[in-house]
Amino acid sequence: MLAATATVIVATGQSPANIIILSMTVVSVSFVGLGTYRILAPLVSTVPDTGITIGGRTRIALEREKALVLRSLKELEFDFAMGKMAKADFDEMSGRLRARALGLMRQLDAGGGYKEQIAKEVESRLSEPSVRPKPDTTDVIEEVTGLCVCGTQNDPDAKFCKNCGAKL
Numbered sequence: 001m002l003a004a005t006a007t008v009i010v011a012t013g014q015s016p017a018n019i020i021i022l023s024m025t026v027v028s029v030s031f032v033g034l035g036t037y038r039i040l041a042p043l044v045s046t047v048p049d050t051g052i053t054i055g056g057r058t059r060i061a062l063e064r065e066k067a068l069v070l071r072s073l074k075e076l077e078f079d080f081a082m083g084k085m086a087k088a089d090f091d092e093m094s095g096r097l098r099a100r101a102l103g104l105m106r107q108l109d110a111g112g113g114y115k116e117q118i119a120k121e122v123e124s125r126l127s128e129p130s131v132r133p134k135p136d137t138t139d140v141i142e143e144v145t146g147l148c149v150c151g152t153q154n155d156p157d158a159k160f161c162k163n164c165g166a167k168l
């Protein structure tokens, strides 16, 4: 703003140049404002962990590239099997693609190791307790309610299933 004011004071009378300089000053000031906003926005923003989304994005990009490399490797093998390609060319290209795929897999293992481990841990902990008590409770329910193995609901005091005749 100081620069804009100075420009206006200095350039009074030179109307076309004045307008150009003034507009340039206004543009540059707006850029400075934008920069300041960008710097301050993360401090005020309520959305945390932009790093994780960036990591997720790169992971997705890596997985996409890996799929692409593997697909072109398959196409290459197909082309070679069809006799469309010389052995030397095939060896060179497939070797390059294989190295690329290996590199991508290594990157994926290194980058996503923690998240996947945590996800697996959480999954196993959630599934373990729900698997164990289920057989016990269903056994009890079958005894009490007269629910047969075939799925038929019998009277609670029934000795045999009314549908299939199995002993309850």
Ligand SMILES: [Zn+2]
Residues within 6 Å of the ligand: 148, 149, 150, 151, 152, 161, 162, 163, 164, 165, 166
């Ligand atoms: Zn039955």
